[in-house]
Amino acid sequence: MNTNKALSGKTILITRPREQAEVLSSLIREAGGNPLVFPAVEIMPPNDSARLNELMARLQNFDLAIFISPTAVKHGWESITSAGGWPKNLPVAAIGQASARALTELGFKNIIVPTSQSDSEALLAMPELLEVTGKRIVIFRGEGGRELLAQTLSQRGALVEYAECYRRAKPDADFGTLLQQQGKPSAIVLTSREILANFRELVGNAWPQIKVLPVFVPHERIAAACTEAGMDSVQISHGGDAGMTQAMIKFFQP
DSSP, X not given: OXXXXXXXXXXXXXXXXXXXXXXXXXXXXXXXXXXXEOOSOEEEOOSOHHHHHHHHTTGGGXXXXXXXXXXXXXXXXXXXXXXXXXXXXXXXXXXXXXXXXXXXXXXXXXXXXXXXXXXXXXXXXXXXXXXXXXXXXXXXXXSSOOOHHHHHHHHTTOXXXXXXXXXXXXXXXXXXXXXXXXXXXXXXXXXXXXXXXXXXXXXXXXXXXXXXXXXXXXXXXXHHHHHHTTOSEEEEOOSHHHHHHHHHHHHHOO
């Protein structure tokens, strides 16, 4: 894959949490590029672990579990195993293919997952989530975030609870030092509006020279936020990390 090394000489700044950057970094290197990981969000334990533990103790009472992200899979699974493991016959759903792959690696099968886009809207359109009156649904996620999924399922008659198994925090990082050491990157990857907001703060006075760089995002909502922030070249890509890499190759090919 990507044997033409189309990203040769390109430094791609990845702003994801470090634990989420490995696959994309590998694909960029495979295409000849230089991935530079500068997390604008770091993953921390939840503030209310007692609440999470209480919910895990009655996980068997739910009719469906939904995982928002690979991070939710990773940290949710830590809490699940500590509480005694996954209840038999509890169906599982995932927002997108990356989360589904993380669940597959844990041995899950028959995962409810959209094949088009990786967002709440696509999952809510799945037949399995249309008729949920009276069903008890648990959503594994970080603290905060979009409410659309829970709100819509509640409107459809479901009883929804959150298993908030981690929280996001802005790192104490020095972007100025990174620029001095590495030089200005060729492009930026931004995968959430929260990451964008943190990144802009971390960039500080360097924002005018950063906002002119091409930025690659996985969703229209994030693209709109980047445009609103004044970023000049916003590229939307679908298809997870592979799709993101292919979008970069297409953009930089002469």
